[in-house]
Amino acid sequence: MGRFHRHDDGTVHTHEHDDPDHRHGDHGQYQTGRQRVDVLEAIFAENDLLADANRAAFESNGVRTVNLMSSPGSGKTTVLQATLDELAGEIAIGVIEGDIATDLDAAKLSGRGAQVSLLNTSNGFGGECHLDAPMVNRALPGLDLPALDLVIIENVGNLVCPAEFDVGEHAKAMVYSVTEGEDKPLKYPVMFRSVDVVLINKIDLVPYLDVDVDTYISHVRQVNAAATILPLSARTGAGMGAWFGWLRRFAAEPRA
Numbered sequence: 001m002g003r004f005h006r007h008d009d010g011t012v013h014t015h016e017h018d019d020p021d022h023r024h025g026d027h028g029q030y031q032t033g034r035q036r037v038d039v040l041e042a043i044f045a046e047n048d049l050l051a052d053a054n055r056a057a058f059e060s061n062g063v064r065t066v067n068l069m070s071s072p073g074s075g076k077t078t079v080l081q082a083t084l085d086e087l088a089g090e091i092a093i094g095v096i097e098g099d100i101a102t103d104l105d106a107a108k109l110s111g112r113g114a115q116v117s118l119l120n121t122s123n124g125f126g127g128e129c130h131l132d133a134p135m136v137n138r139a140l141p142g143l144d145l146p147a148l149d150l151v152i153i154e155n156v157g158n159l160v161c162p163a164e165f166d167v168g169e170h171a172k173a174m175v176y177s178v179t180e181g182e183d184k185p186l187k188y189p190v191m192f193r194s195v196d197v198v199l200i201n202k203i204d205l206v207p208y209l210d211v212d213v214d215t216y217i218s219h220v221r222q223v224n225a226a227a228t229i230l231p232l233s234a235r236t237g238a239g240m241g242a243w244f245g246w247l248r249r250f251a252a253e254p255r256a
Contacts, residue, residue, distance in 0.1 A: 025228030050133035054168025061145040067169035074177040078234040088113030117142030130161035171198040185219040205231040
């Protein structure tokens with residue numbers, strides 16, 4: 001048996017070694033087979049139960065929630081800083097700030113008119129590479145949900161794992177930097193396929209790079225035809241108005 005992956009319907013599936021369409025390389029010390037699949041299915045089932053509980057907590061308080069994901073260094077925190085500076089005066093915003101270690105990003109967001117709940121994952125094996133629903137559940141007491149309209153969950157920087165875990169959000173967004181290369185949607189389709197919004201960040205660097213924004217957009221469209229795609233620069237502010245507008249509309253949508 002080979003390694004597992006999770007399908008969109010929540011099932012966990014392994015691939016046989018002799019399947020020519022699935023070559024995963026050396027499996028090293030990974031446990032494989034039915035027992036491993038059973039364990040993984042149990043983990044995802046527990047996660048999904050708590051994700052539903054998180055979502056119920058948000059909805060019972062009239063809060064809309066966005067799970068913001070990206071690879072490290074794409075500019076998520078810079079986007080969030082600009083977002084809070086623009087919107088915190090008109091929308092009551094809370095941020096769950098996920099990082100493997102330190103409060104560096106949480107400190108950057110503090111003092112900008114939002115509630116910030118820090119969530120470090122370093123208690124995991126070397127630090128978990130994503131947030132899951134139990135982690136987010138533990139961070140909720142750090143927010144006064146009845147006082148909020150919108151919660152933004154800044155996930156751990158990783159282009160793979162965060163997309164596989166429902167944490168109780170109502171929408172997924174990702175920041176995709178032009179410095180990452182045009183091929184990432186094709187090489188890492190799970191993340192791009194899962195999101196509602198793609199922010200193509202750092203477009204101010206395009207004149208200095210051998211890149212074409214239209215190619216970025218085309219590659220995103222190949223894996224996710226429905227996503228809203230917003231080219232912008234969090235550093236200069238170019239294009240950020242479209243992101244602010246999307247958040248305003250999202251936060252104003254009817255609550256359950």
